[in-house]
Amino acid sequence: MDKELREVMGCTCLGMRRVTRRITQIYDHALAPSGITVNQFGLLTHLHGARLAGSRRLSMGALAERLGTDPTTLNRTLKPLQKKGWVSDSADPEDSRVRLVVITDKGRRELLGAMPLWRKAQSQVEKALGAKATAALGDLLEFAAARLADAG
Numbered sequence: 001m002d003k004e005l006r007e008v009m010g011c012t013c014l015g016m017r018r019v020t021r022r023i024t025q026i027y028d029h030a031l032a033p034s035g036i037t038v039n040q041f042g043l044l045t046h047l048h049g050a051r052l053a054g055s056r057r058l059s060m061g062a063l064a065e066r067l068g069t070d071p072t073t074l075n076r077t078l079k080p081l082q083k084k085g086w087v088s089d090s091a092d093p094e095d096s097r098v099r100l101v102v103i104t105d106k107g108r109r110e111l112l113g114a115m116p117l118w119r120k121a122q123s124q125v126e127k128a129l130g131a132k133a134t135a136a137l138g139d140l141l142e143f144a145a146a147r148l149a150d151a152g
Contacts, residue, residue, distance in 0.1 A: 030121035034114035047103035057100035
């Protein structure tokens with residue numbers, strides 16, 4: 001039993017969740033004056049990136065995949081942004097079952113206004129971990145995401 005408890009205490013998932021909660025708190029606290037959570041910030045960033053890349057709208061499925069989330073969770077994250085007028089959605093003209101999501105001009109302004117707050121959080125995390133460890137962590141997270149993409 002003691003061996004099993006030690007194994008659980010070293011659980012990769014539990015450790016990642018603990019660190020993720022703390023980092024999320026840092027970013028959410030820094031972004032609070034903008035009224036944007038870090039999840040919303042990430043969503044707006046992906047939509048703005050799609051707009052800059054020329055594919056003005058993203059399908060719910062494509063956006064969920066980019067964010068690494070499921071459509072139901074994505075829908076919950078989108079609702080307050082839609083109410084604020086920061087994103088809008090519409091049916092795909094080629095397939096009415098597909099919803100297309102776009103960042104509005106108002107959403108883009110809010111996102112760009114929140115960038116200095118995001119930079120503050122990013123700097124705070126980098127200061128706490130060190131530049132080298134922060135870069136290594138980013139690389140490790142990319143590696144893990146790629147390797148785990150097809151894991152069942």
